[in-house]
Amino acid sequence: MATPAEPITIKKYANRRLYNTGTSTYVTLEDLATMVKSGEDFVVYDAKTGEDITRSVLAQIIFEQENKEGQNLLPINFLRQLIRFYGDSMQMLVPRYLEASISQLTREQEKFRQQMAQAFGIGNFGALEDQVRRNMEVFEKAFSMFTPFAKREDERGTPEKKAEPSGDIDELKRQLDDMQKRLDRMTDKDK
Numbered sequence: 001m002a003t004p005a006e007p008i009t010i011k012k013y014a015n016r017r018l019y020n021t022g023t024s025t026y027v028t029l030e031d032l033a034t035m036v037k038s039g040e041d042f043v044v045y046d047a048k049t050g051e052d053i054t055r056s057v058l059a060q061i062i063f064e065q066e067n068k069e070g071q072n073l074l075p076i077n078f079l080r081q082l083i084r085f086y087g088d089s090m091q092m093l094v095p096r097y098l099e100a101s102i103s104q105l106t107r108e109q110e111k112f113r114q115q116m117a118q119a120f121g122i123g124n125f126g127a128l129e130d131q132v133r134r135n136m137e138v139f140e141k142a143f144s145m146f147t148p149f150a151k152r153e154d155e156r157g158t159p160e161k162k163a164e165p166s167g168d169i170d171e172l173k174r175q176l177d178d179m180q181k182r183l184d185r186m187t188d189k190d191k
Contacts, residue, residue, distance in 0.1 A: 008041065
């Protein structure tokens with residue numbers, strides 16, 4: 001039976017530098033965050049006392065990540081509720097509950113990624129998200145122009161006849177073209 005690989009040992013010195021004993025190099029918190037993301041296991045010991053300080057270093061990594069613009073994962077209410085559990089009789093249940101919850105979230109995330117990859121044949125959702133975002137912008141612009149009681153006019157300024165809903169694709173295309181022309185006229189006036 002294969003034994004799991006031993007975690008990498010990181011030593012933290014009094015000058016706050018972190019030393020990876022596996023590679024014999026100094027590392028940063030960002031390096032440790034990268035190791036966590038890539039699935040590498042490590043433990044951090046205080047070089048002077050030998051105390052295991054892995055928990056506080058991981059918390060420090062989270063603090064650093066939370067301070068980056070757009071990187072907030074922990075809502076303020078969650079943090080407040082978490083603080084309230086310290087010293088509470090429920091304190092001993094919280095770590096197991098959080099661990100089980102994050103494990104479930106991770107499993108569901110992976111299932112979702114696999115389903116999306118199968119459905120769309122992609123592994124990166126960036127292009128799909130960008131397309132959805134662009135589509136939403138176009139629809140928002142188009143609908144912002146829509147006012148149900150405004151008098152509709154064609155390009156010459158004469159009132160248009162109200163089109164009957166026919167369900168015809170050509171009619172929808174014509175309406176979209178009309179909205180685009182009005183949008184172009186509005187943007188030309190702003191210049």
